[in-house]
Amino acid sequence: MRAGDLRRRRTNVRANVRAVPGPCAHWNDEDADFIREVLDLVGDKWSVLIIGTLADGPVRYSDLGDAIPGISQRMLTLTLKHLQRTGLVTRTSYPEVPPRVEYALTDLGRSLLSTVLALAAWSVDHHAEIRRHQTTYDDGNAD
Template sequence: MRESGKGLVTVAVEKEIRRGRTNVRANVRQIPGPCAHWNDQDADFIRETLDLVGDKWSVLIIGTLSDGPVRYSDLAYAIPGISQRMLTLTLKQLQRSGLVDRTAYAEVPPRVEYSLTALGKSLLTTVLELAAWSADRQTEIRRHQDTYDTRNA
């Protein structure tokens, strides 16, 4: 026996717990559906990509960059509610994934602009459609949320 985060647990029990977790997606795939044809590696990458591009700040940043390069301070101003920290972290993730370019100009004061890459532009239509869908259905969605909240209060 060895000590784990919740007390003493046998190695055999820990292995059994891990074994149960590793076959979750395989068990789900037994039921027909849109994810049934993806292997584990593809499913993990799809989830990771959707986490990035479906994040509220990513959608707003990509949409804001649709008209061309934008300075960091202008991005911060254009996206209500985003903190400097979230803007910086999201821009870095978008850069890392090849969706956004960062260009630093050697000027005084320094100037940094962000723009969409070709890959980011290929995502732009989908992001703008998603944002438009959300805006167009805001009243209906709010009504459903209010009804649900009232029933479940």
């Protein structure tokens, strides 16, 4: 599916819902659709990990892949392209042998970094509590 088709499918998401409760209710349909699109991108685990990994400056493609356990080369490439398209990451290719490609956060990406780091800090702060809830739930719902 092409990106344009995907964007059209996401348009008017709220128009298909009768009422949107809570803090999102004050946005119009166009803003709500755009917010959903951005959250889909930056809320993805790979995007969050890439943004966090780029916090200290430019990183080579291969080093970025090595720094993020479990990410496939395909997923790394796709996520970097989405982050570039959104203006959060830049790609710089150097005419060397072998070729060298580096990725870095843009000013817009750096403005998101504090939110990403705050989410990571929240995760660490609540790790034990979350694990405790998961264990309790799993023990009570074992089939």
